[in-house]
Amino acid sequence: MIQAIDILAIGAHPDDVELGCGGALAALRERGKTFGILDLTRGEAGTRGTPEIRARESAEAARILGATFRTALDLGDGNLRTDRDAELQVIDVVRRARPRLVFAPHEKDRHPDHVRASRLSVSASFYAGLRSLVREEPAHRPQQVVFYLSSFVAEPSFLVDVTDVFDRKVASIRAYASQFYDPLSEEPRTFISSEEYFLGIEARAQTFGRLANVRHAEAFVSNAPPVLADPVAAFEGYEPEDPAPRAGSRYPR
Numbered sequence: 725m726i727q728a729i730d731i732l733a734i735g736a737h738p739d740d741v742e743l744g745c746g747g748a749l750a751a752l753r754e755r756g757k758t759f760g761i762l763d764l765t766r767g768e769a770g771t772r773g774t775p776e777i778r779a780r781e782s783a784e785a786a787r788i789l790g791a792t793f794r795t796a797l798d799l800g801d802g803n804l805r806t807d808r809d810a811e812l813q814v815i816d817v818v819r820r821a822r823p824r825l826v827f828a829p830h831e832k833d834r835h836p837d838h839v840r841a842s843r844l845s846v847s848a849s850f851y852a853g854l855r856s857l858v859r860e861e862p863a864h865r866p867q868q869v870v871f872y873l874s875s876f877v878a879e880p881s882f883l884v885d886v887t888d889v890f891d892r893k894v895a896s897i898r899a900y901a902s903q904f905y906d907p908l909s910e911e912p913r914t915f916i917s918s919e920e921y922f923l924g925i926e927a928r929a930q931t932f933g934r935l936a937n938v939r940h941a942e943a944f945v946s947n948a949p950p951v952l953a954d955p956v957a958a959f960e961g962y963e964p965e966d967p968a969p970r971a972g973s974r975y976p977r
């Protein structure tokens with residue numbers, strides 16, 4: 725049941741949100757913020773599992789992270805629709821959930837559905853605020869859409885320390901038993917079901933954590949710089965560094 729929350733996390737497929745920003749959501753929940761999850765598809769194109777299994781798994785993952793609600797549209801896994809009808813369906817969710825902030829996939833990614841989901845999230849979040857667009861629910865425009873990372877790495881605009889909730893993020897990913905590494909599974913091996921992929925989830929969080937001298941962090945990209953209430957606290961644990969060796973991006977492409 726969709727209701728008003730602080731953050732709406734949008735993913736193309738069930739499990740995208742857990743992988744990209746599950747830690748930040750769990751950490752924000754600890755700080756009293758509420759969130760809902762919108763999956764744009766049912767994940768029916770996945771090589772492993774079935775939509776029914778994934779629906780059960782995604783409900784359990786949402787429970788582990790502390791979501792207020794999780795809802796799914798049916799915009800087509802493997803050919804995500806971004807036409808006006810699709811946009812209106814997302815607009816209706818945004819208007820009902822009335823989020824202050826939207827988490828969406830970063831548009832530079834290996835999976836074309838993530839690219840489309842990113843653009844759809846931005847356009848729907850903007851158009852949801854148009855009073856001239858009359859729907860059942862009144863207009864609402866979130867403050868901002870910020871982007872979590874999936875496969876590719878981008879220069880973060882900010883990091884969220886997820887050290888204290890990293891176990892919960894991993895548990896939410898493990899809830900998708902049909903999708904990820906399981907040495908006993910007889911289903912076909914896929915990009916995300918390899919042991920290397922699963923190990924990479926923690927490696928990614930550690931890499932971003934190293935930038936901020938914390939154990940695990942998730943990275944976000946924002947088109948507008950966030951305002952820090954307390955820059956002193958925001959750089960707790962950092963050290964000054966010589967930026968010269970890192971001119972341009974500090975990450976290999």
Ligand SMILES: [Zn+2]
Pocket residue numbers: 736737740835838
């Ligand atoms: Zn995905």
